[in-house]
Amino acid sequence: MFRSLIRTSPARWFLVRRIPSASTTTTPLRSLHATYTLNSKKNKSKSKKLDKEDEYVQHEAETEKITPTIDFKSTETKFENVLARFEKLANEIKLGKINPKIFDNLTVNVGNNTNVDEVPFTSVAQTSVKGRNFIVTMFDPSNADSIINAIIGSGLNMSGTIDPANKFNIRIPLPPITQETKKHDAKTLKELYEKFRNNKTGSMNSVRGETRSKFQGHLKHHKLSDTENKQLEQLEKLHKVFADKLQASFKSFEKAILK
Known part of the structure; x- marks a missing residue:
């Protein structure tokens, strides 16, 4: 049993498989090449598709792993501590001498x-x-x-x-309380209020800023999702609640000092 090439026409060659007891079978070389090329392209396409799917799954897993959340319970406690410190110092100003x-x-x-x-x-x-x-x-x-x-x-x-x-x-x-004393104490109280409202540290705004900065520190490489935007909106609402409480406390102490 052996193989050989035979020329059937001036333009085409066929691969011939000779079997002593059977008729000759021919297979075009060009057809073999076309079949191999087609299969190779399909395999490459399939491989690229699998690679993309793997990359997507890996990206989703990493995103899910680092998706940040705001600890609202801890943040609320920090806001409450700021308010408590202000009221303690404000009360000392009100008492004065x-x-x-x-x-x-x-x-x-x-x-x-x-x-x-x-x-x-x-x-x-x-x-x-x-x-x-x-x-x-x-x-x-x-x-x-x-x-x-x-x-x-x-x-x-x-x-x-x-x-x-x-x-x-x-x-x-006890020393007498004069109008001058009241005005001085009211001014001191206002300065204290501004400090606890907007200071770089230990204020309502600083608590919000630190929480927001920590939250957004993990979001540099992707666009904010709806869930993440809602968390930031909730943080703003929580800050407003305590900012309003601080202002109400300030007004109450101011009224007590000036009466």
């Missing part, structure tokens, strides 16, 4: 002429308000003169006397 903690930052010299021993005011006494007077309750009556001297030297324009009915108490008259 009526604040019972007014002397807490003073130091008291409880030593003698040759031995100076400076201690915190809170370690030797505590203060309360009764009527139009501060009542300083001493832990040791022997420190009375030292405590009174510390109050006189504080620059608060105050002085006190030992209560004749209780040697542990020092009575200090």
